[in-house]
Amino acid sequence: xxxxxxxxxxxxxxxxxxxxxxxxxxxxxxxxxxxxxxxxxxxxxxxxxxxxxxxxxxxxxxxxxxxxxxxxxxxxxxxxxxxxxxxxxxxxxxxxxxxxxxxxxxxxxxxxxxxxxxxxxxxxxxxxxxxxxxxxxxxxxxxxxxxxxxxxxxxxxxxxxxxxxxxxxxxxxxxxxxxxxxxxxxxxxxxxxxxxxxxxxxxxxxxxxxxxxxxxxxxx
DNA sequence: GCCCAGGTGTTTC
DNA sequence: GAAACACATGGG
Numbered sequence: 575x576x577x578x579x580x581x582x583x584x585x586x587x588x589x590x591x592x593x594x595x596x597x598x599x600x601x602x603x604x605x606x607x608x609x610x611x612x613x614x615x616x617x618x619x620x621x622x623x624x625x626x627x628x629x630x631x632x633x634x635x636x637x638x639x640x641x642x643x644x645x646x647x648x649x650x651x652x653x654x655x656x657x658x659x660x661x662x663x664x665x666x667x668x669x670x671x672x673x674x675x676x677x678x679x680x681x682x683x684x685x686x687x688x689x690x691x692x693x694x695x696x697x698x699x700x701x702x703x704x705x706x707x708x709x710x711x712x713x714x715x716x717x718x719x720x721x722x723x724x725x726x727x728x729x730x731x732x733x734x735x736x737x738x739x740x741x742x743x744x745x746x747x748x749x750x751x752x753x754x755x756x757x758x759x760x761x762x763x764x765x766x767x768x769x770x771x772x773x774x775x776x777x778x779x780x781x782x783x784x785x786x787x788x789x790x791x792x793x794x
Numbered sequence: 795g796c797c798c799a800g801g802t803g804t805t806t807c
Numbered sequence: 808g809a810a811a812c813a814c815a816t817g818g819g
Contacts, residue, residue, distance in 0.1 A: 614801040655816040
């Protein structure tokens with residue numbers, strides 16, 4: 575850590591540059607949960623196609639997804655990639671939700687308890703669990719993804735080998751525990767991460783965010 | 795054709 | 808433990 579991280583300052587700059595991101599792009603907590611699995615290592619545009627298929631089949635509801643065959647489900651979510659694996663994972667997650675009395679009942683659980691339970695489900699890792707906690711259950715949990723590590727390591731705020739929980743703790747210790755703030759911050763990091771510098775402007779000349787640029791080719 | 799995308803579990807050293 | 812691998816579609 576070469577210097578003190580001004581996480582709030584970076585947040586303000588990203589918000590000014592990109593505006594509110596309106597995450598999660600899902601209409602119900604259940605839709606958020608399904609999307610969290612479907613988007614694992616997958617471009618969101620492909621997830622949207624899968625979601626659209628599920629809606630069209632009337633399968634984007636807890637009971638419907640609980641009843642559907644894994645094979646049929648795999649067919650519907652095919653555009654999101656890894657469809658056989660994700661179909662099994664979704665079935666597991668849905669069974670968990672049903673067994674625990676649904677999302678409403680689960681919302682009475684403590685955050686740590688719920689996180690442990692989610693992590694116990696096959697196919698739900700830390701990022702997926704935290705995405706569900708933050709975006710479906712509105713809990714103040716900072717979500718870490720590959721962009722977060724890449725960008726903040728490049729800024730000199732994280733060690734090369736910082737693990738998921740190290741990074742999560744880094745943010746949670748330096749920011750107020752505020753679900754709305756974590757919601758927007760993670761979304762803005764993803765937005766920044768996706769921002770690819772044009773080949774015609776390899777040094778992001780004039781870009782007010784050039785010092786935050788995630789591209790390793792653009793070390794300043 | 796190649797690389798990447800809002801990861802995770804399993805296998806192997 | 809951590810590195811290597813499997814899982815798969817669609818856009819740039």
